[in-house]
Amino acid sequence: MVSQTNALPRIVITGLGVISPLGNESQALFDALQAGRSAVGPLTRVPTAPLPLSHGAEAREFTGAIGDYGPMEKPLQRTIRKGSKVMCREIEMGVAAAQLALVDAQLPADKRDPHRTGVIYGCDYIMTLPEEFAAGVQKCLDEDGQFQFEKWGEQGKPQVNPLWLLKYLPNMPASHIAIYNDLQGPNNSVTVREASAAAAMAEAYLTLQRGHSDVILVGSTGSRIHPFRTMHACMQEDLASDREDPTQMSRPFDADRDGGVLGEGAGAMILETLSHAEARGANILGEVVGYGSSAVAARVTDQFQRNALANVMRSALGQASAVGHIHAHGLGTVEGDIQEAAAIRDVFGQSIPPVVAAKSHFGNLGAGGGMVEAIASLMALQQGRLFPTLNYRTPDPRCDLPVTVDDQAPAGDSFLSMNVTPQGQAAAIRIAKFVP
Template identity: 65%
Template sequence: MENVPSPRVVITGVGVVTPLGNDPNKLITDLRGRASGVAALTQVPRGVLSIDFGAEASDFSGDISDYGPMDKKLQRTIRKGSKVMCREIEMGVAVAQLALTDAGLTPEDRDRDRTGVLYGCDYIMSLPEEFAVGIGKCTDDEGNFDFTKWGDQGKPEINPLWLLKYLPNMPASHIAIYNDLRGPNNSITVREASAGAAIAEAYSTISRGHADVLIVGSTGSRIHPLRSLHADMQETLAANRSDPTKMSRPFDAQRDGSVLGEGAGAMVCETLEHAQARGATILGEIVGYGSSAVGPAFGKTFLQTAIRNVLRAALGDEPAENIGHIHAHGLGTVECDAQESAAIEAVFGSADKQPPVTTAKGNLGNLGAGGGMVETIASLKALGGELFPILNCDSLSDDCPINACVDGSTAAGSQFINVNVTPQGQASAVRIRSFS
């Protein structure tokens, strides 16, 4: 049997929704300019949780104008469909439409049976308001809930389509339906590692010859009445500061936790042959990836081991000196940053031998499942120019032996590795280079 080389997989369009706006070019400019998206929360009541600040995607309203230019028919369809989309799903659909526009991928340019969608997401929590009326009908004057009333009086008050607003496979479903994309369709839900895992699966799917084009994205929000409460109870969040833009401090000696954020990103991935045939502008090429899961049962250094595994896998046979920069997870917690730094040192050597290391979380906070895609797009936009520095890393911590990028004169290089990890030890990494 003849050995046929796998097709090269390239990126031809991107779209973002972030706490620094919804334009990829503005995003990289703001990151280089040390702008912060952390401000007072508006979607979560202040004075209730331990924190009153977060990184909201305040420029995203859900209005149809946020989805970019489209014909009137598609606008009407999406506007109607938004009735069964929560904010996370709306953001996910919007960045896909923005990426399609950026790629110039029109219906005439694609085979709908070989164009699909692959999306990363997280579990999405319902808003309490969905159940308020029904619960009220089952509650007496003293505030006691009577479960025996729920079936007859409470449940009928719930919108029968409410679940469609919160299912994590719905971003990929909506995008495929709106654009008549009949190729492979998949959803990956591994929290912060979702974006890297989605890119890796997209690369594999296209390399196997199962698709010519895939819309690849991820969306997430940690700013939500219940989700924020869960994070406050279960995770280490950065303490309030008089200047909230100083709260997220990746790898800094005074870091004390992560900052809640929200956002989404998407890219159009296609075979090189397909992209060249339609005259597309090629932004970069996917050339490596890694995935690993190392749980707490492994021991105290489980995060370090998971990150080390995916860095090695994404690097592959590529000489370490060819990596222009590493876009670290950079969560901002004492433990995670220390273990990530140790993993980088294990793979690349001491700080003087490492590529420059940066992260956008100082500017954007933790966007959950959406973070890895936004970070990947930021690094992609930086290639060939200056790398954005780590915001608020004023004094690199002794337990973070990395080549931290803290100034604006560092070159981003021609390729990078982006890495993300969940608190449970699920990690993903991707390696992307400039196209040549």
């Protein structure tokens, strides 16, 4: 038996930051979810004429202006404004969510030890914008409009901004955040698509428990709305068809679902050891109490997502036998939802808690989705009640789950939030109300 003196430190949450299709503040996000608002509407950030769909969930309130990063001193404003020249939209959203979380946690520079404060961030692989190479390609076209590769070295490449790659590297959110705020502690980047958020939270949790840091700024950012990424998603993924009312496109677990919906967003949390949070008089919002990560390949079993999700739920539960609610991946694809529902039944049997899926409101935010979803569930714990899962009208007997459909279902004292990639990489996090 482990003595109290050797017990692992408790890890608590003291700040939140969010950039989402439903607003750039955690309370605004939760209020919109409670009100049953959908963020799905006409796409404006990508040309839709060549695509089979024209709707998604854009973070329309995020413009990239310095005001979107929250209140800060003038020197930091100037630094971030200058740095934005080498930040694409996904990185900008990630940095903004992090800055908002620092403010929400009331953790200014004079209240943190830079050597004991770190950053762990989840991110998708980021695709460059085609216009980065447009001028260079133009230089290499002959009079018939054919690209002449032999011209690229001398005439095309010099037209490309030499710093262009910095705008698209998936480790740059963590790098920018650490540099801007002088966070010299552990720094890591996690890139496992939709599973990135919970995997990053798990790594932050373990880093704090190991004693390598007192504070970790953990977050994730992602987007499915991008000229190349949207095209790839249309070619490779099961996406919902346009409907006369686009707010009805995202339908997790509903019998009439036909695919996922594209979105974008970012979220961040401040995690601290309990002793550090109490010493500075922080407002404690919740406690991380479990995590899980797994990868099951399709070549192993055709139920690979089911197996991966069951693995991470069991791991995150640990010795616990129940949670207040489950925040499902809830992508809205036919097969994906069937496998997820089966995984939940595998783990919880006949005692399944309420299940909610925020993707019904804003679709798949890529790597940013898991963090925004966890923030939504944490807000639900604080408010005491859940939000509805939109468009769940006709239960699918293959997805036999107690899906929440109103705004009065109790959130309980804890939740389990999980995500899985199309390749079978899954991660989950369990968060509970803080009890001193």
